[in-house]
Amino acid sequence: MLKISHAGHEVLKTFAPLLERTRTREWIWIFFLLGVIAWGLYALYLQITVGHTVTGMRDNVVWGIYIANFIFFIGISYAGAVISGFLHLLKVEWRKPIIRIAELITVIATFIGPLFILLCVGRLDRLHHLVLYARLQSPITWDVLAISTYLVGGLIFLYLATIKDFAIYRDSTLLKLSKWKRKLFAILALNYRDTPGQNRRIEVSANLMAIIIIPLAIIVHSVLSWIFGMTLRPGWHSTIFGPYFVLAAIYSGTGVLLICMWIFRKMYKLEAFILDKHFSYLGYIMLVLAAGYGYFTFSEYLTDWYGSEKWISQLIRKFFDWDQYGALFLFTNVGGILLPIIVVAVPKLRKPGYIAIASGIMVLAMWVKRYLIVVPTLETPLLPIEDIRPEYLKYSITWVEWALTFSGIALFLLLFTIAAKFMTLIPVSEVTDEEDEKINQSQHGTEFKVPAHE
Amino acid sequence: MVQNSKSLRMNKVSGQLQWTILVLVALFTGAIQPICGQDSTAVIEEKEDAVFKTKMTLTGSQFPDGSIQLEALLRSKVEGSYQKTPKQKISFFALNDAAEESLLGDTVTGEDGLARFVFYSENKKVNEDGTFSFIARYDGNDHMSGSESDLILNPAKLVMEPVEGDSTYSLKFQATALTSDGPAPIAEATVSIYVKRMFSNLKVAEGTTDADGMVEVDFPNGLSGDQEANLDIMAKIEETDEYGNLEAKMTKPWGKPVSYAITELPHALWSDHPPVWMIVTFFVLMGAVWIHYLIIIINLFRIKTEKPS
Numbered sequence: 001m002l003k004i005s006h007a008g009h010e011v012l013k014t015f016a017p018l019l020e021r022t023r024t025r026e027w028i029w030i031f032f033l034l035g036v037i038a039w040g041l042y043a044l045y046l047q048i049t050v051g052h053t054v055t056g057m058r059d060n061v062v063w064g065i066y067i068a069n070f071i072f073f074i075g076i077s078y079a080g081a082v083i084s085g086f087l088h089l090l091k092v093e094w095r096k097p098i099i100r101i102a103e104l105i106t107v108i109a110t111f112i113g114p115l116f117i118l119l120c121v122g123r124l125d126r127l128h129h130l131v132l133y134a135r136l137q138s139p140i141t142w143d144v145l146a147i148s149t150y151l152v153g154g155l156i157f158l159y160l161a162t163i164k165d166f167a168i169y170r171d172s173t174l175l176k177l178s179k180w181k182r183k184l185f186a187i188l189a190l191n192y193r194d195t196p197g198q199n200r201r202i203e204v205s206a207n208l209m210a211i212i213i214i215p216l217a218i219i220v221h222s223v224l225s226w227i228f229g230m231t232l233r234p235g236w237h238s239t240i241f242g243p244y245f246v247l248a249a250i251y252s253g254t255g256v257l258l259i260c261m262w263i264f265r266k267m268y269k270l271e272a273f274i275l276d277k278h279f280s281y282l283g284y285i286m287l288v289l290a291a292g293y294g295y296f297t298f299s300e301y302l303t304d305w306y307g308s309e310k311w312i313s314q315l316i317r318k319f320f321d322w323d324q325y326g327a328l329f330l331f332t333n334v335g336g337i338l339l340p341i342i343v344v345a346v347p348k349l350r351k352p353g354y355i356a357i358a359s360g361i362m363v364l365a366m367w368v369k370r371y372l373i374v375v376p377t378l379e380t381p382l383l384p385i386e387d388i389r390p391e392y393l394k395y396s397i398t399w400v401e402w403a404l405t406f407s408g409i410a411l412f413l414l415l416f417t418i419a420a421k422f423m424t425l426i427p428v429s430e431v432t433d434e435e436d437e438k439i440n441q442s443q444h445g446t447e448f449k450v451p452a453h454e
Numbered sequence: 455m456v457q458n459s460k461s462l463r464m465n466k467v468s469g470q471l472q473w474t475i476l477v478l479v480a481l482f483t484g485a486i487q488p489i490c491g492q493d494s495t496a497v498i499e500e501k502e503d504a505v506f507k508t509k510m511t512l513t514g515s516q517f518p519d520g521s522i523q524l525e526a527l528l529r530s531k532v533e534g535s536y537q538k539t540p541k542q543k544i545s546f547f548a549l550n551d552a553a554e555e556s557l558l559g560d561t562v563t564g565e566d567g568l569a570r571f572v573f574y575s576e577n578k579k580v581n582e583d584g585t586f587s588f589i590a591r592y593d594g595n596d597h598m599s600g601s602e603s604d605l606i607l608n609p610a611k612l613v614m615e616p617v618e619g620d621s622t623y624s625l626k627f628q629a630t631a632l633t634s635d636g637p638a639p640i641a642e643a644t645v646s647i648y649v650k651r652m653f654s655n656l657k658v659a660e661g662t663t664d665a666d667g668m669v670e671v672d673f674p675n676g677l678s679g680d681q682e683a684n685l686d687i688m689a690k691i692e693e694t695d696e697y698g699n700l701e702a703k704m705t706k707p708w709g710k711p712v713s714y715a716i717t718e719l720p721h722a723l724w725s726d727h728p729p730v731w732m733i734v735t736f737f738v739l740m741g742a743v744w745i746h747y748l749i750i751i752i753n754l755f756r757i758k759t760e761k762p763s
Contacts, residue, residue, distance in 0.1 A: 137728040190758040205750040
């Protein structure tokens, strides 16, 4: 029987109903998500049987909302890499209640992101050619290998952080688990008995993963940016695209983490564990990232504009034209850069609710930004195209693409819901360790406080 | 009255009988079959045996050396639209004043549906009205119907003469119709000048002939030529009713020398092997990550097998 602290007990008690059974409310939620996914599957069926003509993609604009979604989902997967990896290495204590949510975002988003690539590929029957005829000099090959490696890394990292919890669920008398679930937890717990040797191995492995996952995440998003950056097209061929994409990914990942924290705190009454300070600290990280991202954005467009190269100027004009992408471009800069900075910088606005709303707007703006990276460039070809139908030159999203986009979001939420049936969203073992450390500190003269609102 | 009503009833019965017999006869003779529905096999067979309608267009081009090129475009109607029809034999005939045909030769249509036939007009006599008369004929086959097209051409020629200045080039043209009374100038004709490019001909200049059938047109500088700056220049008076196309060709070193030698790009996506540094970097990076994964997985196995002390 593993030792659990008082706080750990509270976490287990809070999440026990989720682990033990599925309530009617949850079933309704799951069926709603399945309904959205079914809508997407119908759209996919149409796309496969009728062809890509049901999408807005044509000869010129060959990438659309699917690629924007792909970059977006891979971007938000950074939540886990940064919060779990970076803060783990720095031994930042306040990370503990939120790491499980961050790691789940990483794994689920990394799983869903590449699905959008599959939707974009016209000949799914030739998908295996990517492996069979892979060319190492192709950025697409780099992407396939980097993302699959990143997904495996994310899964290992999540698993390492959950072994102790699985052992707690296995041994808990508090949880009224079904037989199969307890058996599953016993298998997943790997015979963990809290021995010093086992703890040392988990710690060494977690440290190793934390070290690897950060450069790996940077490589993944750099490689993703190089798919654009290696192409000689206006708006894409940029040397700062690698770091620009990495920063944007960490930024949007932090935003999604803040939104999830706020939703789960409200939904499961987790105010005793996810404190206001968590929002403030993550808010500070978001502010720094917003400033950095704003700097990159300004630098990117300033150099492009100043150079006055013919095709780039044509592209930039579209971003400042109210009839074209002016409104969206303004939204990405105001909602995606200025708003989060203002909300976090002004003490009166630095509240969980406001930070979550600002994060929501920022995440939406970051999605729009990905759209603005992909589509307007393709609508600005280097060779002038004459005698072509307007719909071939101008991309517009069809209902099929919207359906598949929303079903991707629904799948993200569904996988999160399913994951919450197998693990507590706040790690019991981490909360227990945190409390133990505080007790140790109090015994050595440091004041111990019960977690409360700031 | 009774008799009348009886005869009326009799008429009605005999009318019904007549209709019944008619329907039965129709059923037996199969006349009603199209109404009742057809055997599906028969429909397929009919489709397989379907005759595609073909259409031909014949045009001619005359060159200064007296050669005439006849060009027949064969198209067949497939699913409602005419499509270019390759690999079909086309016969070209010349017609005399008595409308008697004499075979000039046969050619086969290419992938573009065009069959071309070139011959020298000096070997042929013009008709009494001073024209040449031709027919191109496609005999058809089991699947495609035959078709033909005729063409009447007045003999004429377009002569092109290069004029080289210090740093400028121009082309002097003379368009002449060859009538029974001797050469006559072709006035008010548009001469278009083209340069051969990789996929098609690029129009570079244009001029209109004067009353003497002459015109001089400046030729642009700086066009990309081959390694020796050669350009294939073509001049055309296009699609006239009387003369067809009048064409002239020449090659002049009036372009800019460009080398098209294929040099292997050091990092092309299609090159046989990626650069060595890329292979090394890739294996070092991926190897480093996956070795760590392996170490962690081994650690997980050890956690499982470790016995509590």
